[in-house]
Amino acid sequence: MSFINEKIAGIRKLLDELETEARLENEEGFQQRFSPLDIPDIIKDIVDYLMPILSPYEVAFYWYVFRHAIIGTGTQHVRISTRGMQHGVVNSIHSRDTNSKISLSQVRNVLGSMEAKGVIRKDGEANRDGTLYRVMIPEEIEDCRISMLEHQKIESKPVYAEKEVDFYNIRENRLQIYERDQYKCQYCGKQLTRFSATLDHIIPVTEGGENTYDNLTTACLSCNSQKNRRPVGDFLADVNSTPEETKKR
Numbered sequence: 141m142s143f144i145n146e147k148i149a150g151i152r153k154l155l156d157e158l159e160t161e162a163r164l165e166n167e168e169g170f171q172q173r174f175s176p177l178d179i180p181d182i183i184k185d186i187v188d189y190l191m192p193i194l195s196p197y198e199v200a201f202y203w204y205v206f207r208h209a210i211i212g213t214g215t216q217h218v219r220i221s222t223r224g225m226q227h228g229v230v231n232s233i234h235s236r237d238t239n240s241k242i243s244l245s246q247v248r249n250v251l252g253s254m255e256a257k258g259v260i261r262k263d264g265e266a267n268r269d270g271t272l273y274r275v276m277i278p279e280e281i282e283d284c285r286i287s288m289l290e291h292q293k294i295e296s297k298p299v300y301a302e303k304e305v306d307f308y309n310i311r312e313n314r315l316q317i318y319e320r321d322q323y324k325c326q327y328c329g330k331q332l333t334r335f336s337a338t339l340d341h342i343i344p345v346t347e348g349g350e351n352t353y354d355n356l357t358t359a360c361l362s363c364n365s366q367k368n369r370r371p372v373g374d375f376l377a378d379v380n381s382t383p384e385e386t387k388k389r
Protein backbone atom coordinates (compact mmCIF):
# COMPACT_ATOMS: atom_id res chain seq x y z
CA MET A 141 0.00 0.00 0.00
CA SER A 142 2.72 2.48 0.93
CA PHE A 143 4.53 1.52 -2.27
CA ILE A 144 1.50 2.62 -4.29
CA ASN A 145 1.18 5.84 -2.29
CA GLU A 146 4.82 6.58 -2.96
CA LYS A 147 4.32 6.01 -6.65
CA ILE A 148 1.27 8.29 -6.71
CA ALA A 149 3.24 10.99 -4.89
CA GLY A 150 6.02 10.57 -7.45
CA ILE A 151 3.62 10.94 -10.35
CA ARG A 152 2.01 14.01 -8.77
CA LYS A 153 5.41 15.64 -8.37
CA LEU A 154 6.26 14.90 -11.99
CA LEU A 155 2.96 16.39 -13.17
CA ASP A 156 3.62 19.55 -11.14
CA GLU A 157 7.03 19.91 -12.70
CA LEU A 158 5.67 19.37 -16.21
CA GLU A 159 2.93 21.92 -15.59
CA THR A 160 5.43 24.57 -14.46
CA GLU A 161 7.67 23.87 -17.45
CA ALA A 162 4.78 24.07 -19.90
CA ARG A 163 3.64 27.35 -18.38
CA LEU A 164 7.11 28.89 -18.65
CA GLU A 165 7.45 27.73 -22.25
CA ASN A 166 4.11 29.25 -23.17
CA GLU A 167 5.05 32.57 -21.74
CA GLU A 168 5.41 34.87 -24.67
CA GLY A 169 8.76 36.19 -25.69
CA PHE A 170 11.93 35.64 -23.85
CA GLN A 171 12.71 31.96 -24.30
CA GLN A 172 12.38 31.77 -28.06
CA ARG A 173 13.59 35.20 -28.98
CA PHE A 174 16.29 35.78 -26.45
CA SER A 175 19.51 36.88 -28.11
CA PRO A 176 22.86 37.18 -26.32
CA LEU A 177 23.53 40.16 -28.62
CA ASP A 178 20.96 42.13 -26.64
CA ILE A 179 22.77 41.72 -23.34
CA PRO A 180 25.05 44.81 -23.75
CA ASP A 181 21.97 46.95 -24.45
CA ILE A 182 20.12 45.55 -21.45
CA ILE A 183 23.12 46.21 -19.21
CA LYS A 184 23.25 49.79 -20.51
CA ASP A 185 19.57 50.26 -19.63
CA ILE A 186 20.06 48.70 -16.19
CA VAL A 187 22.88 51.12 -15.34
CA ASP A 188 21.10 54.15 -16.86
CA TYR A 189 17.52 53.59 -15.72
CA LEU A 190 17.30 50.86 -13.07
CA MET A 191 20.25 51.49 -10.76
CA PRO A 192 19.17 55.08 -9.97
CA ILE A 193 15.96 53.76 -8.40
CA LEU A 194 17.60 50.99 -6.33
CA SER A 195 19.34 50.90 -2.95
CA PRO A 196 22.91 49.46 -2.74
CA TYR A 197 21.66 46.05 -1.53
CA GLU A 198 19.01 45.96 -4.23
CA VAL A 199 21.64 46.69 -6.88
CA ALA A 200 23.78 43.80 -5.59
CA PHE A 201 20.79 41.44 -5.46
CA TYR A 202 19.68 42.46 -8.94
CA TRP A 203 23.06 41.69 -10.52
CA TYR A 204 23.07 38.36 -8.70
CA VAL A 205 19.67 37.29 -10.06
CA PHE A 206 20.48 38.75 -13.49
CA ARG A 207 23.59 36.61 -13.64
CA HIS A 208 21.76 33.46 -12.54
CA ALA A 209 18.70 33.97 -14.76
CA ILE A 210 19.49 35.86 -17.95
CA ILE A 211 23.23 35.13 -18.20
CA GLY A 212 23.04 31.68 -16.63
CA THR A 213 20.07 30.09 -18.33
CA GLY A 214 18.96 32.56 -21.00
CA THR A 215 15.55 32.85 -19.36
CA GLN A 216 14.09 35.42 -16.99
CA HIS A 217 13.42 32.83 -14.29
CA VAL A 218 15.48 31.89 -11.27
CA ARG A 219 14.91 30.24 -7.90
CA ILE A 220 15.92 32.37 -4.94
CA SER A 221 16.31 31.19 -1.34
CA THR A 222 16.75 33.72 1.46
CA ARG A 223 19.66 31.68 2.85
CA GLY A 224 21.36 31.58 -0.53
CA MET A 225 21.00 35.33 -0.86
CA GLN A 226 22.41 35.82 2.63
CA HIS A 227 25.66 34.02 1.85
CA GLY A 228 26.26 34.25 -1.87
CA VAL A 229 25.71 37.89 -2.80
CA VAL A 230 27.29 40.66 -0.82
CA ASN A 231 28.84 41.52 2.52
CA SER A 232 27.11 43.64 5.16
CA ILE A 233 27.33 47.41 4.68
CA HIS A 234 27.89 47.91 8.40
CA SER A 235 31.12 46.00 8.87
CA ARG A 236 34.68 45.90 7.58
CA ASP A 237 34.93 42.23 8.50
CA THR A 238 34.84 40.27 5.21
CA ASN A 239 32.76 37.56 6.87
CA SER A 240 29.95 39.74 8.13
CA LYS A 241 26.81 38.53 6.40
CA ILE A 242 23.60 40.48 6.18
CA SER A 243 20.75 39.18 8.34
CA LEU A 244 17.96 36.95 7.03
CA SER A 245 15.38 39.59 7.86
CA GLN A 246 17.37 42.11 5.84
CA VAL A 247 17.43 39.69 2.89
CA ARG A 248 13.64 39.43 3.13
CA ASN A 249 13.33 43.22 3.30
CA VAL A 250 15.48 43.70 0.20
CA LEU A 251 13.53 41.05 -1.76
CA GLY A 252 10.27 42.61 -0.59
CA SER A 253 11.20 46.11 -1.69
CA MET A 254 12.47 44.79 -5.05
CA GLU A 255 9.08 43.14 -5.53
CA ALA A 256 7.30 46.36 -4.56
CA LYS A 257 9.32 48.26 -7.19
CA GLY A 258 8.41 45.65 -9.80
CA VAL A 259 12.03 44.60 -10.27
CA ILE A 260 11.39 40.92 -9.52
CA ARG A 261 8.09 39.04 -9.37
CA LYS A 262 7.15 35.79 -7.62
CA ASP A 263 6.23 33.40 -10.38
CA GLY A 264 5.71 30.01 -8.81
CA GLU A 265 5.66 27.93 -5.66
CA ALA A 266 8.68 27.47 -3.41
CA ASN A 267 10.56 24.17 -3.39
CA ARG A 268 13.75 23.17 -1.59
CA ASP A 269 15.84 25.30 -4.00
CA GLY A 270 13.83 28.41 -3.17
CA THR A 271 11.01 30.47 -4.62
CA LEU A 272 10.64 30.93 -8.37
CA TYR A 273 11.03 34.57 -9.41
CA ARG A 274 10.87 36.34 -12.74
CA VAL A 275 13.68 38.86 -13.16
CA MET A 276 12.24 41.91 -14.89
CA ILE A 277 14.30 43.88 -17.40
CA PRO A 278 14.14 47.71 -17.51
CA GLU A 279 11.39 48.01 -20.14
CA GLU A 280 9.09 45.92 -17.92
CA ILE A 281 9.58 48.19 -14.91
CA GLU A 282 7.23 51.17 -14.78
CA ASP A 283 9.72 53.66 -13.27
CA CYS A 284 12.37 52.71 -15.82
CA ARG A 285 9.97 53.21 -18.71
CA ILE A 286 9.14 56.69 -17.46
CA SER A 287 12.80 57.73 -17.28
CA MET A 288 13.50 56.17 -20.71
CA LEU A 289 10.76 58.33 -22.15
CA GLU A 290 12.09 61.45 -20.39
CA HIS A 291 15.57 60.70 -21.65
CA GLN A 292 14.29 60.34 -25.21
CA LYS A 293 12.51 63.67 -25.08
CA ILE A 294 15.68 65.44 -23.98
CA GLU A 295 18.41 63.65 -25.87
CA SER A 296 17.46 62.34 -29.24
CA LYS A 297 14.67 64.42 -30.72
CA PRO A 298 16.50 66.00 -33.71
CA VAL A 299 17.33 62.66 -35.30
CA TYR A 300 13.66 61.89 -36.01
CA ALA A 301 13.43 64.71 -38.50
CA GLU A 302 15.75 62.93 -40.88
CA LYS A 303 13.60 61.00 -43.32
CA GLU A 304 16.42 58.76 -44.53
CA VAL A 305 17.14 57.28 -41.09
CA ASP A 306 16.08 53.61 -41.06
CA PHE A 307 14.20 52.80 -37.86
CA TYR A 308 13.34 49.28 -38.95
CA ASN A 309 16.62 47.57 -39.81
CA ILE A 310 18.98 49.32 -37.41
CA ARG A 311 18.69 47.71 -34.00
CA GLU A 312 19.39 50.79 -31.86
CA ASN A 313 16.75 52.68 -33.81
CA ARG A 314 14.19 49.93 -33.30
CA LEU A 315 14.76 50.30 -29.57
CA GLN A 316 14.01 54.02 -29.88
CA ILE A 317 10.57 53.23 -31.31
CA TYR A 318 9.92 50.71 -28.51
CA GLU A 319 11.01 53.28 -25.92
CA ARG A 320 8.80 55.97 -27.47
CA ASP A 321 5.85 53.55 -27.21
CA GLN A 322 6.93 52.44 -23.70
CA TYR A 323 7.26 48.86 -24.90
CA LYS A 324 3.48 48.55 -25.18
CA CYS A 325 1.56 47.15 -28.13
CA GLN A 326 -0.08 50.23 -29.62
CA TYR A 327 -3.10 48.17 -30.71
CA CYS A 328 -4.04 46.11 -27.64
CA GLY A 329 -1.92 47.75 -24.90
CA LYS A 330 -0.06 44.59 -23.92
CA GLN A 331 3.23 45.12 -22.05
CA LEU A 332 6.12 43.79 -24.14
CA THR A 333 9.92 43.49 -23.91
CA ARG A 334 12.55 43.98 -26.62
CA PHE A 335 12.22 40.25 -27.19
CA SER A 336 8.47 40.05 -27.64
CA ALA A 337 7.92 43.42 -29.37
CA THR A 338 7.68 43.74 -33.14
CA LEU A 339 7.59 46.80 -35.37
CA ASP A 340 4.55 47.39 -37.53
CA HIS A 341 4.41 49.69 -40.57
CA ILE A 342 1.42 52.02 -40.24
CA ILE A 343 1.36 52.50 -44.03
CA PRO A 344 2.38 49.07 -45.33
CA VAL A 345 5.63 48.77 -47.32
CA THR A 346 3.58 47.42 -50.25
CA GLU A 347 1.74 50.74 -50.34
CA GLY A 348 4.88 52.83 -50.23
CA GLY A 349 5.25 53.01 -46.43
CA GLU A 350 8.82 53.69 -45.30
CA ASN A 351 10.99 52.67 -42.36
CA THR A 352 10.65 56.10 -40.78
CA TYR A 353 10.13 57.05 -37.15
CA ASP A 354 6.59 58.20 -37.86
CA ASN A 355 5.56 55.20 -39.95
CA LEU A 356 6.57 52.57 -37.39
CA THR A 357 4.73 51.51 -34.29
CA THR A 358 5.21 48.91 -31.56
CA ALA A 359 2.97 45.85 -31.84
CA CYS A 360 2.73 42.44 -30.23
CA LEU A 361 3.25 39.47 -32.51
CA SER A 362 -0.42 38.56 -32.54
CA CYS A 363 -1.69 42.08 -33.42
CA ASN A 364 1.05 42.45 -36.00
CA SER A 365 0.17 39.24 -37.79
CA GLN A 366 -3.59 39.87 -37.51
CA LYS A 367 -3.26 43.38 -38.89
CA ASN A 368 -1.12 42.19 -41.78
CA ARG A 369 -1.82 44.51 -44.69
CA ARG A 370 -5.17 45.84 -43.59
CA PRO A 371 -5.69 49.57 -43.12
CA VAL A 372 -5.10 50.62 -39.50
CA GLY A 373 -8.65 51.94 -39.08
CA ASP A 374 -10.36 48.64 -39.97
CA PHE A 375 -8.00 46.72 -37.79
CA LEU A 376 -8.48 48.95 -34.75
CA ALA A 377 -12.27 48.63 -35.05
CA ASP A 378 -11.84 44.85 -34.74
CA VAL A 379 -9.33 44.93 -31.86
CA ASN A 380 -11.49 47.32 -29.86
CA SER A 381 -14.71 45.37 -30.27
CA THR A 382 -15.55 43.19 -27.29
CA PRO A 383 -16.07 39.41 -27.71
CA GLU A 384 -19.84 39.96 -27.24
CA GLU A 385 -20.00 42.33 -30.17
CA THR A 386 -18.05 39.89 -32.29
CA LYS A 387 -20.54 37.11 -31.48
CA LYS A 388 -23.52 39.22 -32.58
CA ARG A 389 -22.09 39.74 -36.04
Ligand SMILES: [Zn+2]
Nearest residue numbers: 325328360363
Ligand atom coordinates in the same frame (compact mmCIF):
# COMPACT_ATOMS: atom_id res chain seq x y z
ZN1 LIG B 1 -1.30 43.60 -29.40
